[in-house]
Amino acid sequence: MKIQEADAKSLLAAQGLPVPPWAVARNAVDARAAAERFLGAGAGRVVIKAQVLVGGRGKAGGVKLAGSPAEAEEVAGRILGMQIKGIPVRKVLVGPAAVIVKEFYLGAILDRASRRIVLMASAEGGVEIEEVAKATPEAIHRVAAHPLLGLLDWQARELAFAVGLAGPHLRDFVKIARGIVSTMRAYDADLVEVNPLAIIRESGPEGHVERLACLDAKVTLDDSALPRHPDLEKLRDLDEEDPADAEARHYDISFIHLDGSIGCMVNGAGLAMTTMDLVNRAGGAPANFLDIGGGAKADRVSAAMRLILADPKVRAILVNIFGGITRGDEVARGLIDARARQEREVPMVVRIVGTNAEEAARLLREAAFETAATLDEAAAKAVAAARQATGGAA
Amino acid sequence: MSILIGRETRLVVQGITGREGEFHSRQMLEYGTNIVAGMTPGKGGLSALDNRVPVFDTVADAVRQTGANTSCIFVPASGAPDAILEAVGAGIATIFCITEGIPALDMLPVVEVVRAAGARLIGPNCPGATSPGRAKVGIIPGSIHQEGHVGVVSRSGTLTYEAVQAMTDAGIGQSTCVGIGGDPIIGTTFLDILQLFAADPETEAIVLIGEIGGAAEEEAAAWAAEHLRDVPMAAFIAGRTAPEGKRMGHAGAIISGGRGTAADKVTALEAAGIRVAGSPTELPALLRAAGHRG
Numbered sequence: 001m002k003i004q005e006a007d008a009k010s011l012l013a014a015q016g017l018p019v020p021p022w023a024v025a026r027n028a029v030d031a032r033a034a035a036e037r038f039l040g041a042g043a044g045r046v047v048i049k050a051q052v053l054v055g056g057r058g059k060a061g062g063v064k065l066a067g068s069p070a071e072a073e074e075v076a077g078r079i080l081g082m083q084i085k086g087i088p089v090r091k092v093l094v095g096p097a098a099v100i101v102k103e104f105y106l107g108a109i110l111d112r113a114s115r116r117i118v119l120m121a122s123a124e125g126g127v128e129i130e131e132v133a134k135a136t137p138e139a140i141h142r143v144a145a146h147p148l149l150g151l152l153d154w155q156a157r158e159l160a161f162a163v164g165l166a167g168p169h170l171r172d173f174v175k176i177a178r179g180i181v182s183t184m185r186a187y188d189a190d191l192v193e194v195n196p197l198a199i200i201r202e203s204g205p206e207g208h209v210e211r212l213a214c215l216d217a218k219v220t221l222d223d224s225a226l227p228r229h230p231d232l233e234k235l236r237d238l239d240e241e242d243p244a245d246a247e248a249r250h251y252d253i254s255f256i257h258l259d260g261s262i263g264c265m266v267n268g269a270g271l272a273m274t275t276m277d278l279v280n281r282a283g284g285a286p287a288n289f290l291d292i293g294g295g296a297k298a299d300r301v302s303a304a305m306r307l308i309l310a311d312p313k314v315r316a317i318l319v320n321i322f323g324g325i326t327r328g329d330e331v332a333r334g335l336i337d338a339r340a341r342q343e344r345e346v347p348m349v350v351r352i353v354g355t356n357a358e359e360a361a362r363l364l365r366e367a368a369f370e371t372a373a374t375l376d377e378a379a380a381k382a383v384a385a386a387r388q389a390t391g392g393a394a
Numbered sequence: 395m396s397i398l399i400g401r402e403t404r405l406v407v408q409g410i411t412g413r414e415g416e417f418h419s420r421q422m423l424e425y426g427t428n429i430v431a432g433m434t435p436g437k438g439g440l441s442a443l444d445n446r447v448p449v450f451d452t453v454a455d456a457v458r459q460t461g462a463n464t465s466c467i468f469v470p471a472s473g474a475p476d477a478i479l480e481a482v483g484a485g486i487a488t489i490f491c492i493t494e495g496i497p498a499l500d501m502l503p504v505v506e507v508v509r510a511a512g513a514r515l516i517g518p519n520c521p522g523a524t525s526p527g528r529a530k531v532g533i534i535p536g537s538i539h540q541e542g543h544v545g546v547v548s549r550s551g552t553l554t555y556e557a558v559q560a561m562t563d564a565g566i567g568q569s570t571c572v573g574i575g576g577d578p579i580i581g582t583t584f585l586d587i588l589q590l591f592a593a594d595p596e597t598e599a600i601v602l603i604g605e606i607g608g609a610a611e612e613e614a615a616a617w618a619a620e621h622l623r624d625v626p627m628a629a630f631i632a633g634r635t636a637p638e639g640k641r642m643g644h645a646g647a648i649i650s651g652g653r654g655t656a657a658d659k660v661t662a663l664e665a666a667g668i669r670v671a672g673s674p675t676e677l678p679a680l681l682r683a684a685g686h687r688g
Contacts, residue, residue, distance in 0.1 A: 110498055112578045112608045112646065115505050130651040147506035188497050190578070224471065224645060225497035254643040269576060269643025270550025270605050273632040278673055280635045289636070291643040294533075294551070322552040322559075324521070324535050325414075354535055354555065375556065376673050 001221045002053045003235045006093050008217035011187055012194070017179040018172070018213045020200075022095035024051065031076030034094040036069040042203075043096030046072055050079050050089040053240050055128065060084045065097050090239045101210055103196035104163055105129050105140075108180045110190040110222075116144035117181060119151060123163040125196035151181040169199065172212045187232060188225030193218040244307050251303040252293055260285025261315040261386045263308035263346075265301070267292050267326045275320045278375055284383035287314045294325040301334025302341075309344055316347045316386035318378055323354030332360040336367045347385035351378040396525035396570040397545065397590040397597070398488055398516065399427075399464060403529045406431040406453060406462035406486070408469055408477045410442045415468035418492075418533050419443055422466075425536040427529040431456035453484035464488045466522065466531045471495040474518060475504045482511045490531050491517035491581075498645065501579040508581055515581025519645075521551040521573035534558075534571065542567015542688055544681065545591035547584055548603035549576050549610075549646070553632055557603055557674040564678030566688040569597040576605075576644030584614035592621060599626040599686035601677055602668070606633030607647040607654040612662040619666035626684035627668045628677050631656045 003011075006024045013019045023034035035046045050062030057063055062084050066072035072094065082089045103125030111118040122140045124132045132139055141162035145151040156177035157170065165173050180192050194214045201210050221232060238246070248255035254269060258276075262284045266272035269291045276286040288311065292304050308314055321331050331352060339348070351372045352360040364371055370385075372378035405422070409415040410432030420443055423429050431450055432442045438451030450456040453465065465481040467474060467490065474493040481489045489508070496518050508515045516523065522532010526539035538555050540562040548554040554573050561568065569591075574582050584602060591597045600622065604611035611631065618627065633642055633649075634656040641648040649655050660670045669680045681688070 110502075110578060112610070113613070115502060115579055117499075117502070133651075147502045185499060188499055190498060222498050222645075223641075224495045225499070228472075228497070256637075256640050256642070258637065266552075268550060268552030269647060270548070270553030270603070270632045271556060273605060273636055273642050273647070274553055274556070274630075274674065276636070277632065277634045281672060286635070289640075289642055322555045324552060324555060325533055353559070354538075374675060376675055 001223055001226065001236060003219055003221065004051045004053065004237055005049065005217055006051060007235045008219035009214070011183055011219055012179070012214055012217050015179045015183045015186060017176055017183070018211065019217070020095055020098060020213055020215070022093050024091055024093055025076060026091045028073045028077035028080060031092055031094050032069045032073035035066060035072030038094065038096045039069065041096070045097040047095055047097040048072060048075050048079060049093045050082065050084055051091045051093055052084045052087045052089055053237060054085045054087060057084060062089065087240060098198060098200040098213065098215055099202070100196070101199040101201050103198045104165070105132070105195045106177065106180065106197045107191070107193035107195065108184055111144070114144050116147055117151070117184060118142055118144050119159060119177060119181065121159045121163045125198065129195065145181055151178055169212055176212060176214070183219070187219070187229060188222045189219050190222045191218065191220045244310060247303065248307055251300050253300065253304055253307065254289070254291040254293065255307055256289040257311065258286050258288050260287045261313050261390065262382050263287045263311065263314040263317040265290050265292060265304050265308060265317065265319045267294065267296060267321050271320065271322060275318065275375065275379070278379040279318065279383060282379040282383040284379070284386055287311050296326050297330050298334035298337055301331055302338040305335070305338035305342065309342055309346065314346060315389040316349070316382045318382035319348065319350040320375060320378055321352045321354070323352065323356060327356045328352040328354060328360035329356040329363060332363040335369070336363065347389060349378050349381040349385060351375060395594055395596045396528060397587070397594050398523050398525070398570060398572060399529045399531050400525050401528050403464045403531070404428055404430045404460065404462045405464045405466060405531060406433055406456040406460070408433045408453065408465055408467045408481065410434060410447065410449060411437055412468055416442065418468065419447070421536065422530055425530045427531060430460035431462050453480050453486065457484045457486065462486065464531065465490065467491045467493060469493055475500045478504050478515060479507060482508055482513050487513055489513060489515045490520065490522050491515060492520060492522060492532055494519040496577070498577065498579045501577070505579060505581050516572065517575040517580060519577045520575030520580070521554060523570060523572040525570045526568050532573070534573065538562055539571065540567040542569065543596055543598040544568050544601060544686065544688060545594070545597040545599070546571040546601045546603070547587040547591070548573050549605050550603065550632065550644070553674070554603060557601065557630060557677055560675045561601070561678055566678050566681060566686070569594065576646050578608070578646045584610050585617050588614055588618060588622065592625070599681055599684070599688065601681065602627065602629040604629065604631045604659055605644070605647050606636050606642065606649050606656050607644070609654065611659040615662040615666040615668065618668060623667065626681055626686040628671060628680035628684060629663045629668050630671045630674055630677060631659045
């Protein structure tokens with residue numbers, strides 16, 4: 001699950017990482033009030049950042065500075081009216097603009113190949129790390145946390161030296177690096193990224209001080225671990241969620257909305273992807289990825305059918321079930337039941353093989369369903385049906 | 395011979411008295427798998443599957459009294475890491491974890507302990523394995539198989555069944571079919587299985603079924619290019635049309651930062667001389683074109 005920057009910052013702060021203060025505003029007036037507070041507390045300027053769950057906010061104009069409450073209101077109003085990569089901006093983060101001396105990248109990922117938490121650091125902070133990885137892979141330094149002991153201090157120091165951090169910042173960097181790993185563990189995150197981690201300059205009673213601070217934060221949570229973190233469920237951003245996603249989650253259906261016209265219902269993720277690929281190969285375009293999971297019964301089949309038909313672009317439906325744990329006759333009954341209740345007439349091609357396939361075939365024959373023996377045949381028939389329904393284009 | 399499981403397999407099922415555990419144990423027994431024990435804490439002394447299988451409180455008891463050497467785990471996600479570690483502690487050599495939904499970070503210390511003990515873990519979130527005519531461990535339907543000489547390794551469940559069914563329909567039998575699981579952190583990789591197939595005298599050809607996400611297919615392809623030049627191989631990669639940044643069901647199946655794409659995997663496999671099918675039904679023809687005489 002992706003979470004917003006502001007929520008990611010709360011998680012980091014709760015683990016003791018140095019995160020400058022911030023506020024979240026859903027309208028320009030609230031943004032102005034927040035700016036007033038930060039400017040009054042001594043900030044020279046404030047930064048206003050769009051809160052959307054996609055990268056490239058800066059490039060899209062979703063991150064701006066303001067020097068006065070009035071300017072903050074105006075800038076926030078503009079950002080709140082924007083769409084970034086098709087997503088409307090519904091809230092902004094407002095915080096004091098830091099005086100940045102130097103920017104770094106620091107991130108932790110769950111690395112499949114080494115089966116370790118891998119910490120990555122770079123002196124090229126503030127830019128997209130994928131681009132650094134492509135252009136100058138040697139500029140990214142890595143250490144793998146010990147699987148039983150976690151990140152060790154010497155490993156964190158090694159990273160600090162590699163990116164040129166020494167002297168007064170060394171100890172703080174070690175703390176931050178360890179804090180990032182403890183953030184991963186505390187919330188079952190599979191990614192924690194601070195970009196930039198920056199040396200910032202602040203004026204205090206004894207003149208300027210420089211210190212490390214986490215100016216941005218990105219955290220993604222492991223969906224499999226959410227059941228043991230019920231408090232994190234409230235960080236799910238329902239603003240950015242398709243209403244279909246919530247229904248899919250309720251029925252334990254894995255569903256992703258796509259742009260095509262052929263609705264797909266499949267058991268198993270690998271087979272669901274393959275079904276999409278074969279629809280494309282047959283000249284059509286899938287309307288969704290949908291995995292009804294193992295052992296699906298009639299109610300889950302009905303729910304899947306509702307999800308598919310809720311998309312007005314759907315012109316044909318392809319059902320592909322390879323029974324193992326899932327019993328073909330249960331799915332067939334679910335389909336017959338769902339069709340009897342559906343409001344929109346959409347042609348359907350059904351292929352059921354494996355466990356109880358003969359009984360499924362009998363039920364489908366009696367109910368006059370269009371069936372197919374192989375996956376390739378099912379894809380071709382579904383594409384043809386969608387073409388017919390739209391008068392040519394699938 | 396075969397890999398991982400065969401006639402020498404003496405299976406203990408952890409979680410045999412649960413709904414899933416009981417259902418699939420019955421299927422395994424019907425297939426001819428030698429299930430010597432079941433294990434459910436607190437149910438030791440009872441017997442399962444119509445009195446055909448004794449149940450023990452601990453895996454260690456099962457090993458001591460029945461000589462179990464392989465385990466199959468049907469324990470809910472919250473208890474599965476512990477179940478794996480118990481099997482390791484009892485000296486089980488080959489552990490299949492069928493359970494899905496285990497938090498990925500829980501698996502990091504587990505795979506480390508498995509490795510240090512010299513045991514082998516397949517999964518989690520995997521369908522198990524079948525050595526046709528000898529044994530099946532896990533949830534793969536027995537009916538799709540035919541005895542033969544093609545090793546099959548895959549990251550998915552039902553897609554594997556599809557590919558195996560296509561081979562059986564075309565008269566191509568299998569030595570062992572293994573599903574390694576769709577999670578990001580798994581015990582046994584494509585590369586591990588390729589190495590086992592390479593050492594198995596009865597496996598004459600190999601089918602690899604991958605999907606988007608990670609770089610395990612590329613790693614396997616690089617090894618195959620060096621060590622399996624004489625072995626007929628064919629592959630299939632699911633997710634050629636999957637969009638970037640969307641997790642396709644399996645926790646491991648996601649294209650991120652432009653990496654883990656199907657195109658990368660197809661390129662790596664073809665560079666290793668392995669042809670990639672456009673549909674699972676084309677695998678038999680590709681295997682024969684690569685020189686398999688099954």
